Amino acid sequence: MPAPHLRRFDASHDEPAPPRGARRSGPRGRARRRVRLGAGIAALMLVAGCGGGGADDGKITLTVDTFSTFGYEELFKQYEAQHPNIRIRHRNVVQLDDYLPRLEKWIAAGRGAGDVVAIEEGILTKFMARPDRFVNLLDHGAGSLQGNFLDWKWKQALTPDGRYLVGLGTDVGGLAMCYRTDLFAKAGLPTDREQVGKLWPTWDDYIATGRRFAAKVTDAKFVDGAVNLYNSMLAQQASQTVGHTYFDPSGKLVASSNPAVRTAWDTTLKIQQAGLSAGLKSFEPSWGTGLKEAKFATIACPSWMLGVIKENAGAAAAGKWDVAAIPGGSGSRGGSFLAVPKGTEHPKEAVELVKFLTSPQSQIAAFKARNNLPSSPQALDDPAVKSFRNEYFNNAPVGEIYASGAKALKPLYLGENTNPVNQRFEDALLAVEQGKLTPDAAWSKALGDAEREAR
Amino acid sequence: MTASTRLRRVKPALAGRLLAKRSAGRLARWDMKFSPYLFVSPYFLLFAAFGAFPMLYTLWVALHDWDLVGSRDFVGPANFRMVLSDPQFWNAVWNTAGMFVVATVPQLLLALMLANALNRRMRGQTLLRMGVLAPMVTSVAAVAIVFSQLFSRDFGLINYVLGWFGADPIDWTAERWSSWLAISVMVDWRWTGYNALIYLAAMQSIPKDLYEAAAIDGASRRRQFWTITLPMLRPTIIFTAIISTIGGFQLFTEPLLFGNGDMAGGSLRQFQTVTMYMFENAFGRFDYGYASAVSWMLFLIILVGSLLNFLWLRRVGGGAR
Known part of the structure; x- marks a missing residue:
């Protein structure tokens, strides 16, 4: 995950849909904002109230802090029903970018955080340097749960000496390519997802398909924009090769020498220079409008992106989007963890809740609710996941598409400053799309700015 | 003689009265001098708490390499030097x-x-x-x-x-x-x-x-x-x-x-x-x-x-x- 961006979506828990996107795509948190921007900013200005739990009527209140959508609403109800002495208070911050500074403040101050907090993988690296700020889950019997998680997911939240477990994994972000069947039909391209996947085994094939598309369709572009494409491609290339993006595991900035970064950059710009990009920046309002107005035909979609698409494209586009394999093979972008900050008054109960929420059964439930791809091999193998179809996406077998490759996913190491560095790369790509910089000038600018961020 | 004794006898009382007058005068003078400050003080007290203190504290933070979660090392004017360039x-x-x-x-x-x-x-x-x-x-x-x-x-x-x-x-x-x-x-x-x-x-x-x-x-x-x-x-x-x-x-x-x-x-x-x-x-x-x-x-x-x-x-x- 290269930092996928986090965008998140809705704050209202009752809304039926989408995803949780926990991820940020790149770091910029830009969020998606349509209507929510105002709310986000307002939330940003408010210092969130206290955390912690108190017991009034003898019940223990556990506060859970999340961002985006984790799909836990039903699970909370279920847990409360099974544990009459527990009351769960859910605090959700829609945008990851608003959530991160707050979380960091809480953890630094040692108070303010909920009893359970969601940690996106981009920031986990930072907290792994100070594991003592969190309850060691190994002290509460979490060690026996190792088999419930993909090996690398488990290790991401484990200190190198294996003695301190900061969090338990929730989801991972398998990659696919979403496309609009009506625009494909208009361009004379196949619309069946199997055949579409066969159009583009490689990114070069994807570009060739894009050219075919552009020759026929003039009122829509082939892909949404450089930013989302680059973030997905970087995650894919890095996890298939060296296993890290801008920083190597020793924390050294290697943006200029990591072939995965260069490949993702070059390929993205090749697509952009071929005139296939709508030039929209993911999660900005006009990107949302672009989805709604069908201004582009394909978009790289990590599993959590499905809900984002559905929410933005709206009911009018139901059945028009479909999901095919992504060019260039599997990869993972995004994914989160649940942890218990040291400041909690109820460590035992909070850990129990974390165990419950990250159990294979709960992961299956969250997948059904928000398409958050489980990080548990049992859940990934579960028929309920494998056979899950997403009605909105033309009934695509998203369970099969995402889950089948998930176990083969390789971990990606992200350094502490990955998010700001990635933002500088996104900015440089955007400047190329705006015609302000040549690709070469943009590359040197991104590298120079990255050094400033890594300082 | 009698007159002088009387005078002497009167003196303490007079002195006391004079003294009282003088201290009342001083109070009045203090009143004149300091009350206005007292009246405007709420603003300055609030400003001290919510304006001056944060400003000075910000200055203090600015003299450090201050990472929210990590280190807090005193670095003197290094941050300012960096900002200027x-x-x-x-x-x-x-x-x-x-x-x-x-x-x-x-x-x-x-x-x-x-x-x-x-x-x-x-x-x-x-x-x-x-x-x-x-x-x-x-x-x-x-x-x-x-x-x-x-x-x-x-x-x-x-x-x-x-x-x-x-x-x-x-x-x-x-x-x-x-x-x-x-x-x-x-x-x-x-x-x-x-x-x-x-x-x-x-x-x-x-x-x-x-x-x-x-x-x-x-x-x-x-x-x-x-x-x-x-x-x-x-x-x-x-x-x-x-x-x-x-x-x-x-x-x-x-x-x-x-x-x-x-x-x-x-x-x-x-x-x-x-x-x-x-x-x-x-x-x-x-x-x-x-x-x-x-x-x-x-x-x-x-x-x-x-x-x-x-x-x-x-x-x-x-x-x-």
């Missing part, structure tokens, strides 16, 4: 100053004209006067969101209208001039009415006989405006200019929302202001020491800017004093 900081200063000029000059001129118009007798006077305040009571976020949509590249109303005249769509966030213009429009939309009301209030306190005398001497309305209204408004104009300087240099919400929450203010930082840069350092890079140094620099810039404004406007208003 930081091109991203000076870029932000340039943007802020540029947007301040682009926004404030037309805004104050417009406010002046508006106030002059509102100062005439007309129907629906109160309604119109209240009306200019309407943009102010709208939340900044709402204004920024609406204007950002108006200025959107692909789906914005402004590009749509420009399209009628055959113009290509403008990518408002891509160019410095276009982003500054768009943001200045938001600022002016919000603040012109406020300044107009201040001017209007000042205009109404100008003695009417000045105008009558001028009218008798044959001065036209325009002439009256330039030779009576404007000079009499000078202190008010200085006030609004300083307030606008302070506000303009702290410009934050409009450019932030114009860039959809992008703290860097555009792909090439075309419209990042100093406060946004401070925010980016504090909450993007989590470098509190550096962010504090930036905010102190901003404080100094505002101080100097207000002073320059004050001196310049005094001189321009020149001879009247």
Whole structure:
């Protein structure tokens, strides 16, 4: 995950849909904002109230802090029903970018955080340097749960000496390519997802398909924009090769020498220079409008992106989007963890809740609710996941598409400053799309700015 | 002898009375001297708690390599030295100053004209006067969101209208001039009415006989405006200019929302202001020491800017004093 961006979506828990996107795509948190921007900013200005739990009527209140959508609403109800002495208070911050500074403040101050907090993988690296700020889950019997998680997911939240477990994994972000069947039909391209996947085994094939598309369709572009494409491609290339993006595991900035970064950059710009990009920046309002107005035909979609698409494209586009394999093979972008900050008054109960929420059964439930791809091999193998179809996406077998490759996913190491560095790369790509910089000038600018961020 | 004894006997009482008188005098004097300070002290106490202390503490933080979660090492003036040679900081200063000029000059001129118009007798006077305040009571976020949509590249109303005249769509966030213009429009939309009301209030306190005398001497309305209204408004104009300087240099919400929450203010930082840069350092890079140094620099810039404004406007208003 290269930092996928986090965008998140809705704050209202009752809304039926989408995803949780926990991820940020790149770091910029830009969020998606349509209507929510105002709310986000307002939330940003408010210092969130206290955390912690108190017991009034003898019940223990556990506060859970999340961002985006984790799909836990039903699970909370279920847990409360099974544990009459527990009351769960859910605090959700829609945008990851608003959530991160707050979380960091809480953890630094040692108070303010909920009893359970969601940690996106981009920031986990930072907290792994100070594991003592969190309850060691190994002290509460979490060690026996190792088999419930993909090996690398488990290790991401484990200190190198294996003695301190900061969090338990929730989801991972398998990659696919979403496309609009009506625009494909208009361009004379196949619309069946199997055949579409066969159009583009490689990114070069994807570009060739894009050219075919552009020759026929003039009122829509082939892909949404450089930013989302680059973030997905970087995650894919890095996890298939060296296993890290801008920083190597020793924390050294290697943006200029990591072939995965260069490949993702070059390929993205090749697509952009071929005139296939709508030039929209993911999660900005006009990107949302672009989805709604069908201004582009394909978009790289990590599993959590499905809900984002559905929410933005709206009911009018139901059945028009479909999901095919992504060019260039599997990869993972995004994914989160649940942890218990040291400041909690109820460590035992909070850990129990974390165990419950990250159990294979709960992961299956969250997948059904928000398409958050489980990080548990049992859940990934579960028929309920494998056979899950997403009605909105033309009934695509998203369970099969995402889950089948998930176990083969390789971990990606992200350094502490990955998010700001990635933002500088996104900015440089955007400047190329705006015609302000040549690709070469943009590359040197991104590298120079990255050094400033890594300082 | 008797007299002297009597006198001696009287003395202590007299002395006591004199003493009492003297201390009452001292109390009265203290009262005169210190009570006024006591009366104004609540403001200063609050300012000490919520103004001076944070400022000094910020200075203290600025002298450290202060990572929120990590280290807090004393580094002396290193952060300030870095800020002074930081091109991203000076870029932000340039943007802020540029947007301040682009926004404030037309805004104050417009406010002046508006106030002059509102100062005439007309129907629906109160309604119109209240009306200019309407943009102010709208939340900044709402204004920024609406204007950002108006200025959107692909789906914005402004590009749509420009399209009628055959113009290509403008990518408002891509160019410095276009982003500054768009943001200045938001600022002016919000603040012109406020300044107009201040001017209007000042205009109404100008003695009417000045105008009558001028009218008798044959001065036209325009002439009256330039030779009576404007000079009499000078202190008010200085006030609004300083307030606008302070506000303009702290410009934050409009450019932030114009860039959809992008703290860097555009792909090439075309419209990042100093406060946004401070925010980016504090909450993007989590470098509190550096962010504090930036905010102190901003404080100094505002101080100097207000002073320059004050001196310049005094001189321009020149001879009247």
